[in-house]
Amino acid sequence: MLSVQDTSTPVIFTPELISKFDDIVSRYPQGKQKSALLPVLHLVQAEFGWVSPQAMDKVAEYLSIQPIEVYEVATFYTMYFLKPQGKYMLEVCRTGPCEIVGATPIMEHIEKTLGVKEGDVTPDGLFSWRGVECLAACGFGPVLQIGPEYTFYENLTTDSVDKLITDLKGKANN
């Protein structure tokens, strides 16, 4: 079953966004516009913070494919959020090489500092966090990334995580 949260906010694709979509579609042969699906979903998520059912339907309409073709892709790939997240989603690598240099204590520290469980959003709407699988930065672990830019933070310590969270709070309040 598609586990998605509904929302009444209407989804509007601005002309700027549509022109970005068009640019992507132009990369593929005529009739192969479905290839644009993954990049278009990334743009949708960057714009709205998550991939809502309404947005998926509009993407299907834009690409002239069936809505199910969008749903099955959005639910297969782990980068697409099927419910709203905090403004900053801290994704901590939890796989082997990061684990042996201390990924678990970093996740425990984040959980304690933010006061929310994995996947939940802080009451101010600013933060979410989750453990993710290998981010291909195994020589610099523990690491975390924050979308939609997917900025990387390497060689994490509890101190550097504290500073990151403080900086992000400052950024959000300015």
Place this chain on the structure above:
Amino acid sequence: MGRKLLLEHINVPGINTFDVYRSKGGYASVEKALKTLSPDDVVEEVKKSGLRGRGGAGFPTGMKWSFLAKPEGVERYLVCNADESEPGTFKDRYLMTHIPHLLIEGMIVASYALGAKTSYIYVRGEMMPQIRILERAIQEAKNAGFLGKNILGTGYDLELYVQPGGGAYICGEETALLESLEGKRGNPRIKPPFPAIAGLYGCPTVVNNVESIAAVVPIINEGGDEYAKVGIGRSTGTKLISAGGNLKRPGVYEIELGVPVEEFIYGDDYCQGIANGKRLKAVVAGGSSVPILPANLILKTINNEARLMSYESLSDGGFATGTMMGSGGFIAYDEDQCIVRNTWNFARFYHHESCGQCSPCREGTGWMEKVLHRLEYGHGKMSDMDLLVDVSKKIEGNTICPLGDAAAWPVASAIRHFRDEFEWHVSNPSAAISGNYGIAHYADPLPTPEPVA
């Protein structure tokens, strides 16, 4: 330290820009190939080089290229696999971040060799910064006349695009990657037909790893025969090794194939030993999928010869006492690491990443994760080790793609070499939660083999 064929200029300031890259001899291979060589000549040079696919399988790149079908009037595609997701591997991220034009240059030469007019670089979605770097590099190359219509006035046209993935390990498998590039779920295809016959959009397609494509640049510049002189035996050239885990100096190293493993771990030019003065317990030499080896077996083969960083030497002894070069994701474990916990961690990874298409993998990875979890958390049974081996055997070879094997091997090898550590977890559940088994006998010198009469 050996020769650097890929990363020689990596520390030159501004090497990520076209102008600096070009001033260091960049794009010379494009000029040489397009102006003086036929596409078949380029394929021939790559064949002569002995280059083996750097993504993990180690299949000869030139041979893969020569399988490409060339029916009249049908498009052919080159797709670069930059979906680097094998735990322990981060060399492609490094290359794309710091010297993106090397990949672009290799893509142009390889596309010319294969007759592709449109090529794609499929980059894992998490690497958005690298995607932006590559897109800028492509624009720079295009402005300088190395991409687009009539490249360098030779009449060859090529468009190059970067495609982001969506966060799925399975898309590193070439047919899953093609499905994903077509905008679908990353479910691997049944082969045959191989991509060389029916790949992207049903057209003949070659899929190559980032490092393989980059290696085409020195191969064309110096000639395949010269490239083949670097390295050892059938392991020709240089290899990027991603060194991680409990090493004093982790990072990406370009090595000449054939460096002794011991020198790679302890040498001043390489990782400089184990961090914090600890001792080496185990190594995963080629990314999480390859068999894990205890310290004594990674440093020496079963015949007590020094083990080398080469395809042949790493696999010496088969799976009984050897491992694989894989993607070059080299993970070192110090004496404080728990092999049971690590094996559970990897099993969870494969369960999470299984696409769910084949039952042995979909169900088996879940069972292995569950059983390893109970072993790690003090609820294991003595029969669990045999159960795990049994499950791993039922996955191996029974799935459409190699993810099943990749999930089975780390579990089977951990039990093969570290069985007493697993048994200790069962016999001492509370001690296993608060402490760990330590280095035990895993670094002891190997017995000298009996002389053959």
